[in-house]
Amino acid sequence: MAAPPDDDVLWARGLHYTYDGSPALQGVTLGVREREIVSIAGSRGSGKTTLLGCLSGRLLPAGGEVWFDGVPVHTLGLGARERLRRDRFGWIGSEPELVPGLTAWENAALPLLLRGAGHRAARTAAHEWLDRLDIGDCADRRPAHLLQSQRQRVAISRALAHSPAVLFADEPTAPLHQADRLQALRTLTAAARSHGITVVLTSHDPTAASAVVGGPADRFDDSPAATLVDRTITLIDGRRTPPVATAPDPEGSAACSLSA
Numbered sequence: 001m002a003a004p005p006d007d008d009v010l011w012a013r014g015l016h017y018t019y020d021g022s023p024a025l026q027g028v029t030l031g032v033r034e035r036e037i038v039s040i041a042g043s044r045g046s047g048k049t050t051l052l053g054c055l056s057g058r059l060l061p062a063g064g065e066v067w068f069d070g071v072p073v074h075t076l077g078l079g080a081r082e083r084l085r086r087d088r089f090g091w092i093g094s095e096p097e098l099v100p101g102l103t104a105w106e107n108a109a110l111p112l113l114l115r116g117a118g119h120r121a122a123r124t125a126a127h128e129w130l131d132r133l134d135i136g137d138c139a140d141r142r143p144a145h146l147l148q149s150q151r152q153r154v155a156i157s158r159a160l161a162h163s164p165a166v167l168f169a170d171e172p173t174a175p176l177h178q179a180d181r182l183q184a185l186r187t188l189t190a191a192a193r194s195h196g197i198t199v200v201l202t203s204h205d206p207t208a209a210s211a212v213v214g215g216p217a218d219r220f221d222d223s224p225a226a227t228l229v230d231r232t233i234t235l236i237d238g239r240r241t242p243p244v245a246t247a248p249d250p251e252g253s254a255a256c257s258l259s260a
């Protein structure tokens, strides 16, 4: 078992995963550098959620390796993987899964409290994150009294409040209206950058999938919103698409051919 490259905080090689014999991942290899924000793009059923599950230790791959910070996640037992997820990872699903009996701030504070933070510190941090996500005035409401978009913002606050090393976000803006998606994604990525949090997010939403800052990507994108993620990895049928070798030239001839 070869150790991963030093500059990747998260690294996977040859990942395979099957559901009842149907392949969902077929040999995916990727590395994510510390503080990098990577988007996993692909159409429905291409394996994005399964890949995120394997990278975050929620799912055990049928084959291949996953390493986080020098730890071989694929060899850890259930308890060790749960501790790793609780202490070092954050998770945002496409549906906000909040505890119905807790208020918004109590939900956001939950990971901090589970890790042993004091009540006052957890409450302060939770309120700060709710304010950043523009739902500070909902802090004392329970999930049933929040809109779906507000619930998702609480879920985003909860995932960031304990400053995880890696945030995994599976279609994090899916429950939001189109108009709110880019803003929520901006808030999420800006917060992650300012706190040095590595992010791996999935999306089939072109708003997220196309918002590439620059650097090596599986596909080129010149969207005006290209300010949010560092790199996009694209899956088709559980496999990575080969990287696109050339970017459009500055004179715009390639851009014409793209739009043709």
Ligand SMILES: Nc1ncnc2c1ncn2[C@@H]1O[C@H](COP(=O)(O)OP(=O)(O)OP(=O)(O)O)[C@@H](O)[C@H]1O
Residues within 6 Å of the ligand: 019, 020, 023, 024, 042, 043, 044, 045, 046, 047, 048, 049, 050, 051, 204
């Ligand atoms: N729990 C499951 N049981 C059986 N098959 C599953 C299960 N979850 C996913 N699959 C199948 O595995 C493949 C990959 O699914 P996955 O959810 O990882 O893709 P995805 O790209 O995240 O799709 P989506 O955008 O719809 O969430 C699909 O063919 C899907 O039908």
